[in-house]
Amino acid sequence: MQSICGGKQLQQLREIVKALTTDGEIWECGVYRGGSAKLLHEIIGNRTLRLFDTFGKGIPAVSSEDKDGWVRKGQFSLTEKEYQDIQDFFTPLKNVCLHPGIIPSTFVGLEDCKIALAHIDVDVFDAYVGCLDFIYPRLQSSGYLVFDDYGCRPCPGAAKAVDRFIKRYNLTLNLTPGWGAWCQKVL
Secondary structure, three states: OEOOOOHHHHHHHHHHHHHOOOOOEEEEEOOOOEHHHHHHHHHOOOOOEEEEEOOOOOOOOOOHHHOOOOOOOOOOOOOHHHHHHHHHHHOOOOOEEEEEOOOOHHHOOOOOOOEEEEEEOOOOHHHHHHHHHHHHHHEEEEEEEEEOOOOOOOOHHHHHHHHHHHHHHOOOOEEOOOOOEEEEOOO
């Protein structure tokens, strides 16, 4: 399992998971090669971990909101062997569920889930909007949203989606050194 998340981003994610005080599932949207998903699994205990990705096809589409970035359709695709390695590692784990497909259609049937933390690493505007629109109403009070791509130059659409979301709900955005950010739902 390999992660392309930066060391500071992974350390921040670890600290946030350890600070969780609310019940609920852990969601990772954008798994790529599974490095941060493996880290999450190692520290979440018995919580359910849901992993959402195209698992092989890479980024499904980019919009005009992403035009100034470097991310392109099909980027971050996996070989069949890499996808098989992810399946072989995570499928036997009883508290892990793989959800292959395009966000937000992969969320169908999960409307009753209660989420404690969502690690969102989907690179592009439309996928971020899909994640935020679905996840936030299900995020428990004191739950966290972690935005891996925030402030990452190749992914300007991610910051645009997060900024609109933060403003809409009047949340506090906390920056991770380098790139990345997080917020907490406080009711």
